[in-house]
Amino acid sequence: MILEIADIRVLPGQQAAFEEALQRALITVASQAQGMLGWTVTRGVESPERFMLQIVWATLEDHTVGFRQGPLFGPWRAIIGPFFAQAPQVEHFELVGKST
Amino acid sequence: MILEIADIRVLPGQQAAFEEALQRALITVASQAQGMLGWTVTRGVESPERFMLQIVWATLEDHTVGFRQGPLFGPWRAIIGPFFAQAPQVEHFELVGKST
Numbered sequence: 410m411i412l413e414i415a416d417i418r419v420l421p422g423q424q425a426a427f428e429e430a431l432q433r434a435l436i437t438v439a440s441q442a443q444g445m446l447g448w449t450v451t452r453g454v455e456s457p458e459r460f461m462l463q464i465v466w467a468t469l470e471d472h473t474v475g476f477r478q479g480p481l482f483g484p485w486r487a488i489i490g491p492f493f494a495q496a497p498q499v500e501h502f503e504l505v506g507k508s509t
Numbered sequence: 510m511i512l513e514i515a516d517i518r519v520l521p522g523q524q525a526a527f528e529e530a531l532q533r534a535l536i537t538v539a540s541q542a543q544g545m546l547g548w549t550v551t552r553g554v555e556s557p558e559r560f561m562l563q564i565v566w567a568t569l570e571d572h573t574v575g576f577r578q579g580p581l582f583g584p585w586r587a588i589i590g591p592f593f594a595q596a597p598q599v600e601h602f603e604l605v606g607k608s609t
Binding site for chain 1: 511512532548605608
């Protein structure tokens with residue numbers, strides 16, 4: 410199980426439109442990807458143009474190979490790309506521990 | 510409900526010791542804070558010295574006032590502070606949406 414965390418900055422004034430587009434892209438496109446197990450979208454309090462998108466993948470390769478190099482990536486990026494103020498910063502994480 | 514995301518970089522070679530210390534600090538100190546509802550710790554795949562600590566708080570002030578300005582912050586920072594390679598980057602987030 411791998412957690413993708415994407416740190417996204419959107420263009421000024423585009424937050425509401427981005428929230429709608431991102432959730433639409435998640436539901437209609439990314440959720441079809443193999444190994445895509447769930448997602449969460451949060452909006453910054455101190456930085457309202459900042460969003461953290463978190464996606465749980467079964468394996469790292471489900472994201473980096475299957476999704477990024479597969480046929481869903483074009484439609485996905487077409488929906489959310491126009492809102493980006495800069496390239497999102499994306500890294501992957503492994504679970505260390507969590508509260509019960 | 511507010512999500513705190515702390516982006517933490519630890520000193521080289523200190524990852525295993527930090528994982529133990531952070532979970533101990535969460536369980537024995539931070540979990541006592543009012544409004545502290547749960548936590549998750551993840552370790553970077555591309556950046557193995559990077560940890561993302563996520564804590565769910567009932568309100569923003571439970572973290573920024575109650576915890577940071579209260580009696581638990583000293584013991585908390587004493588346990589985890591020695592591992593930091595730099596000051597953690599901490600911001601707060603509101604839920605936009607999540608998968609069902």
